[in-house]
Amino acid sequence: MQITGNTVFIPGATSGIGLALALALQAKGNEVIIGGRRTELLERLTAEHLGLHSYQIDTTDPENVATQAKRIVAEHPELNVLIPMAGIMRVEDWTDPAAFLASAEQTISTNVLGPIRLIAAFIEHLQSRPDATIVTVSSGLAFAPLRSTPSYNASKAAIHMLSESIRLQLAATSVRVLELVPPSVATDLLPGQKDSAIAMPLDEFIAEVVGLIESQPDATELQVENVKFLRYGEARGDYDQVVAAINQHDPHGKEDDGPGLAAGQSRS
Structure with missing residues (x-):
């Protein structure tokens, strides 16, 4: 993916990583379109950040996704980058089905089916562009689980393998698949x-991601240094230690006696 000259659609860019990435890509000379469910918030953001475009979109609603995708393509025919950012993360207790089933279903619908719906809605258009990119968003927790968020972990593992698979299928097309793996x-x-001592500051994360896109335009994964502790635990042979470390400091789970995170290491 080139860092400039794109027309980018980022559903789920009304806060957090999505909004910060949208503004960073706009600053690099891209036309950026953001999407979200709340019209009033989208209107406020486009008023505050001149040049941003916005569309109301609910990725849990297949009909809404299909309708809005047609509108976006019609009004922005140069669109060549899709970054499905919308996602939720919920603490769940899987010892009681009444405590987790609804949350698990919503998490999978948002985090897995949402990106699938978006890709389905835009894939024909993206293949018509000479140089297009789908940027999926997984997590370090696709590779090492946080005890308190089972469905989130599973959803991000699904996104990782989906990215690997569709990259193979799209290899002969003009569409690249780039996986962003946040810590x-x-x-x-x-x-x-937001106030966690082991969470990477948002501005530092975005700056490193933009730097990776600039320096590695042909990359298949965007991995900041902080995520490699989780990403490569199994390959290094210290997977059990990684799992123990991230769960020792899980504020939403029970403490264990495993080793803590070393300086510069983060969970996601």
Whole structure:
């Protein structure tokens, strides 16, 4: 993916990583379109950040996705980058079905079916562009689980394997598949995460991601240094230690006696 000259659609860009990435890509000379469910918030953001475009879109609603995708393509025919950012992260207790089933279903619908719906809605158009990119968003937790968020972990593991698979299918087309793998970042994705001492500051994360896009335009994964502790635990042979470390400091789970995170290491 080239860092400039694109027309980018980022559904789920009304806060956190999505909004910060949208503004960073706009600053690099891209036309950026953001999407979200709340019209009033979208209107406020486009008023505050001149040049941003916005569309109301609910990725849990297949009909809404299909309708809005047609509108976006018609009004922005140069669109060549899709970044499905919308996602939720919920603490769940899987010892009681009444405590987790509804949350699990919503998480999978938002985090897995949402990106699938978006890709389905835009894939024909993207293949018509000479140089297009789908940027999927997984997590370090696709590779090492946080005890308190089972469905989120599973959803991000699904996104990782989906990315690997569709990259193979799209290899002969003009569409590249780039997977963004965040560590824990200081956002409101989970209660307390924004103020967590082990969460990577949002501005530092975005700066490193933009730097990776600039320096590695042919990359298949965007991995900041902080996520490699989780990403490669199994390959290094210290997977059990990685799992123990991230769960020792899980504020939403029970403490264990495993080793803590070393300096510079983050969970996601």
